[in-house]
Amino acid sequence: MSDDLIVARNPDPDSSLPYLVRVPLGPSGIVIKARETWPRESKVYCHRAAEWPEDAEILERHPVRSCTRRGPAIDLVLDRARQNRSQLVLTQARGREVIFWQSPSTAKQARPGVHLPTARAAGQVLEIVVDSGEKYPYAFGHQQATTTRRRLDAGDYAVELDGVVVAAxxxxxxxxLAASLLSGRLTYALSDLAALPRAALVVEDRYSRMFKLEHVSGARVAEALAQAQVRFPSVPIVFCETRPLAQEWTYRWLGACLAELSAAAATRDVEDSFASAGDVAPARQRARAADVRAWARDQGLDVSDHGRIPAEILRRYESEQAAGSDGQQP
Incomplete structure (x- = not known):
């Protein structure tokens, strides 16, 4: 099964989307119809395709470095130096699904808008669980949030999805922070946080003030902090200068986590909902120019010693080589 991004001609003459694109997502890849072969100058409108034709006329084939789905967005990176990054975004417009294919040169980072089965934080009151061990907890009085208090297994503030804590x-x-770093207590706290889908640590001060602490070496604290960040890369540590700013950051970050994870849950099986691309023949190795010229001369065809070989001669050569390899006996 090919892991390439493959562009073929849409065999439907009545379609306004002239190309079929096979995206290597999932076990068999998914198929979309597209207006262009790559989002070079503007976003490309796409739509689901019914199937990948068995006799597809392949126009382009590009090796893929990575293809990853993050909620309703599919991040695609080609294995080439330029115009290699793009994103397919599944969203809603006037009550129906649409797909936009965009690149860094055509749009900013996507903010997918999908209808979700669970509440999103954006535009709604966020329900935040506050750990009962917090002595002076954030009240979120200036944010659109309500709070409930109970014991949390990890973190001081959390949000839930379907009754399960998903971000803290x-x-x-x-x-x-300095005391827990030097005593080793923070290692255990970060380990518990890292077990969650999303987690972070917020510090109510500036990083520079770490080197002005009394009775403790700022260099030791900074070293321990760096080691903790390297050991637990999935748990960002954010310095927010003041307590009000830390509260605001916590509110915004928890809301963003809930929106992202809700979108991911709503589109968990999106690969299965697309038409499968099935098995696609791997690309044949590019023929050596010297071999093609030698073959052409044996066939009595006129070919120059240098420069580009005519496309028709290349097609005839590759067709004969393919026929010969298919007819070989094991």
Missing amino acids: VERKSLPD
């Missing part, structure tokens, strides 16, 4: 934030003052 650990809050630290700078002295508390």
Whole structure:
């Protein structure tokens, strides 16, 4: 099964989308119809295709470095130096699904808009669970949020999806951060946070003030902090200068997590909902120019010693080579 991005001609003459694109997502790849072969100058409108034709006329084939789905967005990176990054975004317009194919040169990072079975944080009141061990918790009085208090297994503030904690934030003052780093307590807290789908640690101070702490070496704290960040890369540590800013960041970050994870849950099986591309023949190795010229002369065809070989001669050569390899006996 090919892991290439493959562009073929749409065999439907009545379609306004002249290309079929096979995206290597999932076990068999998915198929979309597209207006262009790549989002070079503007977003490309796409739509689901019914199937990948068995006799597809392949126009382009590009090796893919990575193809990853993140909720309703599919990030696609080709294995080439330029025009290699793009994103397919599944969204809603006037009550129906549409797909836009965009690249960094045509649009900013996508903010997919999908109808979700669970509430999104954006535009709604966020329900935040506050750990009952917090002595002076954030009240979120200036944000659209309600709070409930109970014991959390990890973090001080969390949001839930379908009754399960999916994102949490650990809050630290700078002295508390330094003490927990040097004692090793923070290692255990970060380990618990890393087990969640999303987690972060917010510090109510500036990073520079770490080197002005009394009775403790700022260099030791900075070294321990760097080691913790390397050991637990999935848990970002954010310095927010003041307590109000840390509260605001916590609110925004938890809301973004809930929106992203809700979108991911709503589109968990999106690959299965597309038409499968099935098995696609691998690209044949490009013929050596010297071999083609030698073959052409044996056939009595006129070919120059240098420069580009005519496309018709290349097609005839590759067709004969393919026929010969298919007829070989094992």
